[in-house]
Amino acid sequence: MPIEDYFTEVTHRDWETESVEGTVNIAIIGVGGFARNRAIPAISKSEYGRTTVLVTSSPETLAETEAAADVDHCIDYDAFLQGECRDAYDAVYISTPNALHGTYAAAAASMGAHVICEKPLETTPDRAREIIDACAAADVTLMTAYRLQLEPIVRRTRTLLNEGVLGEIVAVHGSFSNPLLEEADPDTWRLDPDLAGGGVLVDLGIYPINTIRFLLECEPTGVYAHTRTESGDSPFGDVDRDVSLHLRLPGGGSALCTASYVGHAGSQLRLVGTDGSVTISSPFGGVVPHDILLETGDLSMEYTGEPIDEVREEFDYFCYCILTGTTPEPDGEDGVADLEIIEAAYESARDVCVVPLGED
Amino acid sequence: MPIEDYFTEVTHRDWETESVEGTVNIAIIGVGGFARNRAIPAISKSEYGRTTVLVTSSPETLAETEAAADVDHCIDYDAFLQGECRDAYDAVYISTPNALHGTYAAAAASMGAHVICEKPLETTPDRAREIIDACAAADVTLMTAYRLQLEPIVRRTRTLLNEGVLGEIVAVHGSFSNPLLEEADPDTWRLDPDLAGGGVLVDLGIYPINTIRFLLECEPTGVYAHTRTESGDSPFGDVDRDVSLHLRLPGGGSALCTASYVGHAGSQLRLVGTDGSVTISSPFGGVVPHDILLETGDLSMEYTGEPIDEVREEFDYFCYCILTGTTPEPDGEDGVADLEIIEAAYESARDVCVVPLGED
Numbered sequence: 001m002p003i004e005d006y007f008t009e010v011t012h013r014d015w016e017t018e019s020v021e022g023t024v025n026i027a028i029i030g031v032g033g034f035a036r037n038r039a040i041p042a043i044s045k046s047e048y049g050r051t052t053v054l055v056t057s058s059p060e061t062l063a064e065t066e067a068a069a070d071v072d073h074c075i076d077y078d079a080f081l082q083g084e085c086r087d088a089y090d091a092v093y094i095s096t097p098n099a100l101h102g103t104y105a106a107a108a109a110s111m112g113a114h115v116i117c118e119k120p121l122e123t124t125p126d127r128a129r130e131i132i133d134a135c136a137a138a139d140v141t142l143m144t145a146y147r148l149q150l151e152p153i154v155r156r157t158r159t160l161l162n163e164g165v166l167g168e169i170v171a172v173h174g175s176f177s178n179p180l181l182e183e184a185d186p187d188t189w190r191l192d193p194d195l196a197g198g199g200v201l202v203d204l205g206i207y208p209i210n211t212i213r214f215l216l217e218c219e220p221t222g223v224y225a226h227t228r229t230e231s232g233d234s235p236f237g238d239v240d241r242d243v244s245l246h247l248r249l250p251g252g253g254s255a256l257c258t259a260s261y262v263g264h265a266g267s268q269l270r271l272v273g274t275d276g277s278v279t280i281s282s283p284f285g286g287v288v289p290h291d292i293l294l295e296t297g298d299l300s301m302e303y304t305g306e307p308i309d310e311v312r313e314e315f316d317y318f319c320y321c322i323l324t325g326t327t328p329e330p331d332g333e334d335g336v337a338d339l340e341i342i343e344a345a346y347e348s349a350r351d352v353c354v355v356p357l358g359e360d
Numbered sequence: 361m362p363i364e365d366y367f368t369e370v371t372h373r374d375w376e377t378e379s380v381e382g383t384v385n386i387a388i389i390g391v392g393g394f395a396r397n398r399a400i401p402a403i404s405k406s407e408y409g410r411t412t413v414l415v416t417s418s419p420e421t422l423a424e425t426e427a428a429a430d431v432d433h434c435i436d437y438d439a440f441l442q443g444e445c446r447d448a449y450d451a452v453y454i455s456t457p458n459a460l461h462g463t464y465a466a467a468a469a470s471m472g473a474h475v476i477c478e479k480p481l482e483t484t485p486d487r488a489r490e491i492i493d494a495c496a497a498a499d500v501t502l503m504t505a506y507r508l509q510l511e512p513i514v515r516r517t518r519t520l521l522n523e524g525v526l527g528e529i530v531a532v533h534g535s536f537s538n539p540l541l542e543e544a545d546p547d548t549w550r551l552d553p554d555l556a557g558g559g560v561l562v563d564l565g566i567y568p569i570n571t572i573r574f575l576l577e578c579e580p581t582g583v584y585a586h587t588r589t590e591s592g593d594s595p596f597g598d599v600d601r602d603v604s605l606h607l608r609l610p611g612g613g614s615a616l617c618t619a620s621y622v623g624h625a626g627s628q629l630r631l632v633g634t635d636g637s638v639t640i641s642s643p644f645g646g647v648v649p650h651d652i653l654l655e656t657g658d659l660s661m662e663y664t665g666e667p668i669d670e671v672r673e674e675f676d677y678f679c680y681c682i683l684t685g686t687t688p689e690p691d692g693e694d695g696v697a698d699l700e701i702i703e704a705a706y707e708s709a710r711d712v713c714v715v716p717l718g719e720d
Contacts, residue, residue, distance in 0.1 A: 168622075170537070170588075170602045170622060170623040171604060171623060173533045173618065173630075175531055175533055175632060177531070226606065226608060228612035242531065244531060244614035246604060252602065253588070254586050254604035256533065256606070256618065257616075258531035258533065258614060258632070260530045262528075263531060263634060264634065264636045264656065266632065268533075268630060268639070270533075270535065272535060272620065272624060272626065273623065273624060274539075274622050275624060276624045277623070295626060353714070354584070354713070
């Protein structure tokens with residue numbers, strides 16, 4: 001089809017193939033900055049979701065804040081684990097520190113609640129598999145919260161790739177920098193390797209890794225990684241502050257990614273194929289516009305439309321999957337796949353070697 | 361100084377610090393596409409250079425073409441080696457296949473002619489060092505033809521970096537694709553490993569490698585490379601068609617580069633520092649505009665001025681160096697440094713390992 005047609009109806013929900021009715025009531029477990037600033041507002045604007053319960057360590061304090069304005073219940077973690085307010089929610093959104101995902105996912109599943117869990121799914125592939133097993137045993141929906149997979153520009157790019165507009169992909173570059181300490185305290189759990197499972201690779205590097213896997217619909221066959229840590233009293237002393245990754249793709253292409261906790265805030269994704277290239281500006285940064293530049297033949301086309309809140313898209317997709325009995329594409333296995341790459345990348349960085357991935 | 365000041369007088373020649381008079385007469389050795397389409401027109405517009413001699417395998421045929429319109433002599437390679445027309449030139453520009461650079465550079469030096477030699481300087485570091493030795497023994501100027509080092513946008517970027525506008529550099533991405541067979545026959549010497557010294561890494565990958573070394577003024581401490589070849593009867597059967605490189609930088613940063621002989625034509629260079637980022641569009645592609653996007657703090661500034669012919673800048677710089685007795689910054693050692701990285705990269709790709717560089 002004509003190239004410009006990929007940019008008409010950019011924001012349409014290609015996943016919404018049947019009409020559904022109903023609302024999914026959601027308990028948010030762990031009410032940090034992202035939950036307050038992005039998830040709660042997004043769910044309030046969503047078509048199929050409603051936040052009914054907040055689970056936090058200080059429910060009384062939280063109940064008096066803006067975040068709880070439209071929410072029925074604020075409870076603490078123990079109360080949640082004991083089944084309090086169980087009738088008030090159908091599903092949980094887990095945004096606790098990573099190492100607690102498994103505990104709350106398993107508890108929610110055992111109570112029959114569907115689960116959407118922040119990325120990384122857990123701190124290791126084995127712990128993430130326990131989440132998959134718990135949700136499978138309880139026959140509840142499990143989605144890993146890869147919001148980029150619901151971002152319309154990213155989805156249109158996948159269509160372009162699927163239909164061969166770029167030809168064979170020869171090189172991918174992805175970068176994501178977000179200065180952590182401009183927003184977080186130095187004692188944030190994100191810098192605690194036990195709670196986070198690692199540093200910037202786990203927190204930011206996972207964005208280009210997952211998005212590239214999603215776009216190309218393939219699994220890397222090997223990884224070489226280099227991490228940079230700081231020593232001594234630095235807040236980054238225990239984890240990687242910067243990471244760079246070389247991922248081998250099946251067929252011989254390469255995907256090169258960087259992520260940084262200190263680099264100037266910004267991100268970019270660039271895919272070069274034999275018949276064209278796509279450059280997405282600021283794909284990972286959140287609320288900034290996600291412009292896309294497509295070059296093919298002698299044509300150069302840039303789309304700079306209104307940004308879409310991909311967090312709202314993500315929650316509507318999750319709820320739609322529950323209401324229609326569809327398995328989310330970013331499922332538990334998707335979460336495990338990234339954790340396997342991350343685990344191999346840390347091994348590569350430690351041993352200064354290339355680590356094969358998959359069954360190769 | 362204010363950020364916008366880096367973009368005033370973008371095109372001024374910061375290297376031209378004294379006024380000089382005189383003209384350097386140049387013999388062009390090897391008159392292929394780049395010499396015809398870029399070098400000869402650039403020298404004809406230059407301030408300090410003049411093409412007086414063309415050295416080619418078919419001088420009679422060439423003499424009747426547009427390329428020879430303003431040139432005094434067309435001679436063949438043997439005639440050059442025998443010193444014919446020696447009085448007609450002060451310097452030589454070597455644009456033969458790479459494996460012949462040494463022969464003609466040594467011959468020119470032994471006759472007292474200054475040398476500007478296309479990159480890569482030769483096919484191996486050892487052969488390149490022979491060029492350095494020959495030029496040193498003859499006390500003639502030697503410049504490796506890294507035109508990007510004379511490109512104003514690249515030079516302004518180096519000033520930004522030098523003055524710390526971007527802070528500490530944490531990640532660099534460089535990519536360059538140019539579909540070789542859209543311009544060249546499948547039997548081009550560029551795909552003959554004996555004449556070229558390798559494939560796309562040598563021909564295109566050298567651009568981001570050298571430009572990054574130039575901009576950051578440092579030498580990588582290790583390289584990991586992945587090359588992709590085609591088998592069988594493919595024109596790319598003997599050399600790397602695509603390459604991806606992970607370069608470790610001193611201090612812990614990383615530079616990730618890709619180059620392709622089949623990817624859609626385009627290039628980009630992106631540097632991310634703690635205080636800002638710079639993205640240069642199409643830095644390596646030749647005659648296309650070299651736009652630059654600078655982001656620092658809450659500021660985003662884009663320069664899209666008229667492109668400058670960096671080939672003319674390159675030849676004027678070379679002649680200026682001769683006329684003023686200045687050693688060119690892209691000297692022979694600069695050429696050897698890239699060849700050492702390239703040699704290590706091929707070793708890395710062959711052995712699937714990280715190869716240390718320098719004295720680390």
